[in-house]
Amino acid sequence: MKFYDKTAAELQELIHSNEATITEITKQTIERINELDPKVDAFLAMNEEKAMAAASEMDTAPMEQRGPLFGLPIGVKDNIMTEGLVTTASSRILEGFNPIYNATVVEKLRAAGMVIVGKLNMDEFAMGSSNENSYYKKTRNPWNLDYVPGGSSGGSTAAVAAGEVPFTLGSDTGGSIRQPAAFCGVVGMKPTYGRVSRFGLIAFASSLDQIGPVTRNVKDNALLLQAIAGHDEKDSTSADVEVPDFAAALTGDINGLRIGVPKEYFAEGVSESAKAAVYDALEVLKEKGATVEEISLPHSKYALATYYLLASSEASSNLSRFDGIRYGYRTNKASSLLDFYMNTRAEGFGDEVKRRIMLGTYALSSGYYDAYYKKAQKVRTLIKKDFDDAFKNYDVIISPTTPTPAFKIGEIIDDPLTMYANDILTIPVNLAGVPAISVPCGFEGDMPLGLQIIGNYFDEETVYRVADVFEKATDFHKKTPQLWEGAAQ
Amino acid sequence: MAKMTKEEVIEVAHLARLAITDEEAIHFAEQLEAITNAMELLNELDTENVEPTTHVLPMVNVLREDKAEAGLPRETVLKNVKEHEAGQVKVPTILE
Numbered sequence: 165m166k167f168y169d170k171t172a173a174e175l176q177e178l179i180h181s182n183e184a185t186i187t188e189i190t191k192q193t194i195e196r197i198n199e200l201d202p203k204v205d206a207f208l209a210m211n212e213e214k215a216m217a218a219a220s221e222m223d224t225a226p227m228e229q230r231g232p233l234f235g236l237p238i239g240v241k242d243n244i245m246t247e248g249l250v251t252t253a254s255s256r257i258l259e260g261f262n263p264i265y266n267a268t269v270v271e272k273l274r275a276a277g278m279v280i281v282g283k284l285n286m287d288e289f290a291m292g293s294s295n296e297n298s299y300y301k302k303t304r305n306p307w308n309l310d311y312v313p314g315g316s317s318g319g320s321t322a323a324v325a326a327g328e329v330p331f332t333l334g335s336d337t338g339g340s341i342r343q344p345a346a347f348c349g350v351v352g353m354k355p356t357y358g359r360v361s362r363f364g365l366i367a368f369a370s371s372l373d374q375i376g377p378v379t380r381n382v383k384d385n386a387l388l389l390q391a392i393a394g395h396d397e398k399d400s401t402s403a404d405v406e407v408p409d410f411a412a413a414l415t416g417d418i419n420g421l422r423i424g425v426p427k428e429y430f431a432e433g434v435s436e437s438a439k440a441a442v443y444d445a446l447e448v449l450k451e452k453g454a455t456v457e458e459i460s461l462p463h464s465k466y467a468l469a470t471y472y473l474l475a476s477s478e479a480s481s482n483l484s485r486f487d488g489i490r491y492g493y494r495t496n497k498a499s500s501l502l503d504f505y506m507n508t509r510a511e512g513f514g515d516e517v518k519r520r521i522m523l524g525t526y527a528l529s530s531g532y533y534d535a536y537y538k539k540a541q542k543v544r545t546l547i548k549k550d551f552d553d554a555f556k557n558y559d560v561i562i563s564p565t566t567p568t569p570a571f572k573i574g575e576i577i578d579d580p581l582t583m584y585a586n587d588i589l590t591i592p593v594n595l596a597g598v599p600a601i602s603v604p605c606g607f608e609g610d611m612p613l614g615l616q617i618i619g620n621y622f623d624e625e626t627v628y629r630v631a632d633v634f635e636k637a638t639d640f641h642k643k644t645p646q647l648w649e650g651a652a653q
Numbered sequence: 654m655a656k657m658t659k660e661e662v663i664e665v666a667h668l669a670r671l672a673i674t675d676e677e678a679i680h681f682a683e684q685l686e687a688i689t690n691a692m693e694l695l696n697e698l699d700t701e702n703v704e705p706t707t708h709v710l711p712m713v714n715v716l717r718e719d720k721a722e723a724g725l726p727r728e729t730v731l732k733n734v735k736e737h738e739a740g741q742v743k744v745p746t747i748l749e
Contacts, residue, residue, distance in 0.1 A: 504744070
């Protein structure tokens with residue numbers, strides 16, 4: 165029997181009716197990864213031995229004590245700390261780093277009974293939109309192996325799209341879950357800032373980073389967010405708000421839902437096919453009882469510049485901890501302490517990370533602080549206000565997730581500004597801190613397109629409800645890449 | 654439009670503790686100039702009376718109870734240290 169095309173509920177049914185064991189599911193998952201990953205290159209490290217041991221122990225747990233994700237396999241992005249399992253954030257500077265504690269989300273996965281099968285490739289320190297910035301390998305898009313999977317959580321979305329694993333965690337600072345989810349044709353959620361603890365997430369930009377779930381369908385996504393959400397005393401920026409039952413929000417009823425469609429998100433640079441797919445999606449939602457109106461988020465065009473100044477500034481500060489002294493890569497060329505630091509960091513970081521550290525250092529340096537950093541913080545206020553105003557009259561805001569589908573590996577890697585433009589439709593969401601999901605909504609040629617559904621603060625429930633109605637009314641999420649069938653089971 | 658010189662990049666790299674060659678500095682100067690010029694777009698906006706946003710949620714500082722808690726064992730903490738001796742982190746000799 166094949167397990168890799170099943171939903172969480174279907175897998176649980178097999179387990180509870182004794183047609184499958186957790187050990188069998190885990191074993192098949194690992195076999196499929198071993199078979200497909202030489203092509204996809206999504207995984208950096210495997211956790212085979214411990215996963216199999218955990219699975220066999222879980223098989224003895226009483227059925228009535230098992231939750232909806234108990235015994236199901238998951239992969240974790242490599243910037244999330246997993247005790248005893250190498251965690252590098254895809255950087256040379258953390259080569260071989262073996263965490264001595266778990267991120268809070270990892271503790272929560274364990275509490276939910278999930279089986280961690282391995283760590284997933286990403287752009288170094290989550291800086292990038294293509295996975296080409298990993299020090300270790302380039303993950304490929306399962307829909308066409310010559311194309312990028314997107315980034316920075318490209319390993320997390322490619323692994324799900326290839327059917328290697330049904331659940332992964334990613335992180336999203338400017339679109340790093342939603343953009344690769346769109347490129348790979350899977351479901352990716354960036355929760356409200358503060359919804360999920362960042363303790364044990366290797367920090368990139370602390371005021372923007374948020375961990376979130378990647379899955380093949382909306383229901384499973386809601387279940388996984390349920391497992392990882394909640395206040396954490398170890399993260400003072402995690403919000404002390406109640407976590408609702410996300411799966412219960414999938415009522416199928418969006419009658420009277422007010423959808424705002426920002427005209428700025430359909431501007432120059434957004435491909436005709438991406439626009440058309442969203443217009444079609446809006447028709448589907450209208451048929452289900454929603455109303456659609458064009459709105460304006462007038463400061464959208466300033467989001468990219470604001471983001472790169474703020475995110476790079478925060479990164480330059482966060483990444484100053486990597487100095488080669490207590491852990492991580494260490495240079496062997498140093499004649500002074502200063503030399504030691506400078507060579508360790510120059511040899512340990514890749515070009516994009518250096519670019520952002522330098523941009524951030526520049527923006528924070530005396531003489532430029534007001535002109536760049538403080539200015540950007542003020543514009544952030546205006547961008548946030550655009551969303552606050554819109555949510556007074558609308559329940560969700562809908563747009564394409566990305567201006568175009570995935571591009572070819574190597575196509576724009578040397579042009580940072582063009583690369584950054586991939587995130588123009590996702591970045592404002594992080595600056596405002598609101599939640600947003602990307603769900604499959606069409607294709608341009610063979611490559612998937614994503615629909616972005618943005619919600620109000622802590623209203624992931626409405627986002628999931630709309631996403632679920634759309635998914636049930638369409639077939640895009642049922643399509644699988646060719647490589648999916650190629651695997652023998 | 655601001656011009657980014659090789660010398661400025663070398664200075665910034667120094668502040669960021671990144672060793673950099675002249676060739677790299679020229680390359681980064683071009684890219685950082687293009688990036689900072691794109692950032693100048695923000696100057697279109699009058700933000701004189703706008704408050705800066707550092708965090709999107711209303712947040713207050715959180716303090717835990719002032720009670721001693723055991724830290725991680727030293728052996729565990731030293732696990733990722735490249736070289737250590739007698740429970741202390743060893744670094745290369747840097748003084749003649």
